[in-house]
Amino acid sequence: MPDQRELVERLRAGDGEAYEGVVRDLTPRMLATAKRLLGSEADAEDAVQEAFLSAFKNLDKFQEGSQVGTWIHRILINAALMKLRSRNRRHEASIDDLLPRFDSTGHAENPAQPWNLPGPDPIQSDETARVVREAIESLPDAYRTVLMLRDVEQMDTEATAQALGITPNAVKTRLHRARQALRTLLDPHFRPSDE
Numbered sequence: 001m002p003d004q005r006e007l008v009e010r011l012r013a014g015d016g017e018a019y020e021g022v023v024r025d026l027t028p029r030m031l032a033t034a035k036r037l038l039g040s041e042a043d044a045e046d047a048v049q050e051a052f053l054s055a056f057k058n059l060d061k062f063q064e065g066s067q068v069g070t071w072i073h074r075i076l077i078n079a080a081l082m083k084l085r086s087r088n089r090r091h092e093a094s095i096d097d098l099l100p101r102f103d104s105t106g107h108a109e110n111p112a113q114p115w116n117l118p119g120p121d122p123i124q125s126d127e128t129a130r131v132v133r134e135a136i137e138s139l140p141d142a143y144r145t146v147l148m149l150r151d152v153e154q155m156d157t158e159a160t161a162q163a164l165g166i167t168p169n170a171v172k173t174r175l176h177r178a179r180q181a182l183r184t185l186l187d188p189h190f191r192p193s194d195e
Helices: 004-012 016-038 041-057 068-086 122-137 141-152 157-164 168-190
Strands: none
Touching: 004 016, 004 068, 016 041, 016 068, 016 141, 041 068, 068 141, 068 157, 122 141, 122 168, 141 157, 141 168, 157 168
16 A cells, blocks of 8 residues: 555546555445444445545545545544434434433442353354444434444544534533443343353
8 A cells, every 4th residue: 555645646646546445445444334323234335435435526625644544434424424314213212211220329220240241252252243233233323323433433522522513521421321221231141140
């Protein structure tokens, strides 16, 4: 792969091989990201295509010193978020049902216990990954998106707030609630069985 400056120069010059290389190298990760955010293969493919088209059309806005892949990935996240905002919302259950409950003394009604996580067996690891993926996908969009951007894409709080058009405090609150809800969803799968 050429260095970033050379790559940008080739892209700006319309070098077809450079375009093909960028698309080939970035597409798998971008599709995975878009699918996690959007939950649909077709929507993910559309978002990736839109991101590439937008990036290649706006190469003059690329800031030297950045990584092309990081810049295009950021464009993808924005494209996916736009799709989330524009599509019809599915009926979502309230996240309140998934949050911890406390008794009148302030103690958790069903306190968290350590989990029995599977060992290094690849089949168990695949099953664990599937269970976690399904639990994340079942979260309401507002919470799933924050969780994905912060914990999976590892965007910082400020960048997440800007991408979503909310305050940093709202990001922190949604992330905390999303993690609590995810714990509740995963608990039946990993809580030690009573013997």
